[in-house]
Amino acid sequence: MxxxxxxxxxxxxxxxxxxxxxxxxxxxxxxxxxxxxxxxxxxxxxxxxxxxxxxxxxxxxxxxxxxxxxxxxxxxxxxxxxxxxxxxxxxxxxxxxxxxxxxxxxxxxxxxxxxxxxxxxxxxxxxxxxxxxxxxxxxxxxxxxxxxxxxxxxNFDEILRVIDSMQLTLQHKVATPVNWKQGEDVIIAGSVTDEDAKKLFPAGWKAPKPYLRIVKQPR
Incomplete structure (x- = not known):
């Protein structure tokens, strides 16, 4: 199967x-x-x-x-x-x-x-x-x-890290970058428009590229 x-x-x-x-x-x-x-x-x-x-x-x-x-x-x-x-x-x-x-x-x-x-x-x-x-x-x-x-x-510490990421990204419209750990910056999900992102993340974000929008981890 x-x-x-x-x-x-x-x-x-x-x-x-x-x-x-x-x-x-x-x-x-x-x-x-x-x-x-x-x-x-x-x-x-x-x-x-x-x-x-x-x-x-x-x-x-x-x-x-x-x-x-x-x-x-x-x-x-x-x-x-x-x-x-x-x-x-x-x-x-x-x-x-x-x-x-x-x-x-x-x-x-x-x-x-x-x-x-x-x-x-x-x-x-x-x-x-x-x-x-x-x-x-x-x-x-x-x-x-x-x-x-x-x-x-x-590496079961990695399993904990992935669970942290999955639980965070299910709750908020974000994704986690390579080697992310709890408390580090995250990425605004690609499915979120800039207009909606302004409402979700009023403090703004860093964008080295238009598709790469980096914000503080939501709490």
Whole structure:
């Protein structure tokens, strides 16, 4: 299944470390980050899960929930969580999906739909493509998709930055420039005419080019 930004995130019901979850119901009126792993007890993923446990309060500040997925049974996740706490200093308190039947991985296009079997006997290399991040909005639509190789740890600070940008630009008629961070200048959206921009941004803007109108970040 090929997914694109603004597609409705496929709904599913799955077992997690916090009981059975219906994804859309679990999201509710929040934002959500679904991030996947090819197998339990893998080194790079261990560091990622620990870091997400550390910065979970930052996602909560942004009304964003976290849910992980790994191609192994939930029971394995419980044991892995102890290792994560021991080695990373933080215990994951967010739910972890057990995708031992490969259903969610296939639903999200991380494994081929025709893939057969279960997690039994599969290796991290077999599941190498199950290393994606999906950010889903309260409207249940996919807002961001990122996929990483197994040997490269993900930058979850970047996910926070993108959520800040998306939430800001949904509320105000602006876009954020390259490497933007919270509090820095933004760009008036191209869909806004100069006439409307005068009403929205009465303090004015800098325009090195007519199409590049730079203003202070709205509060």
């Amino acid at each position: 090929s997914l694109r930004i603004n597609d409705v995130a496929p709904n599913f019901t799955a077992k997690t470390t916090q009981g059975t979850v219906n994804f859309h119901q679990w999201i509710g009126d929040s934002w959500a980050v679904l991030f996947s792993h090819p197998k339990d007890f893998t080194p790079v993923c261990t560091t990622e899960l620990g870091y997400m446990a550390k910065i979970e309060p930052e996602f909560a500040k942004r009304n964003c929930k976290i849910i992980g997925l790994s191609v192994d049974p939930v029971e394995n996740h419980q044991s892995w969580a102890k290792d994560i706490e021991e080695t990373q200093g933080y215990l994951p308190k967010y739910p972890m999906i057990g995708d031992s039947d490969l259903a969610v991985s296939k639903l999200y296009g991380m494994l081929p739909a025709e893939e057969t079997g279960t997690s039994e006997g599969r290796t991290a290399a077999t599941n190498a493509t199950v290393r994606s991040v999906f950010v889903v909005g309260p409207d249940k639509k996919i807002k961001l998709m990122l996929s990483y190789p197994m040997t490269t740890g993900r």
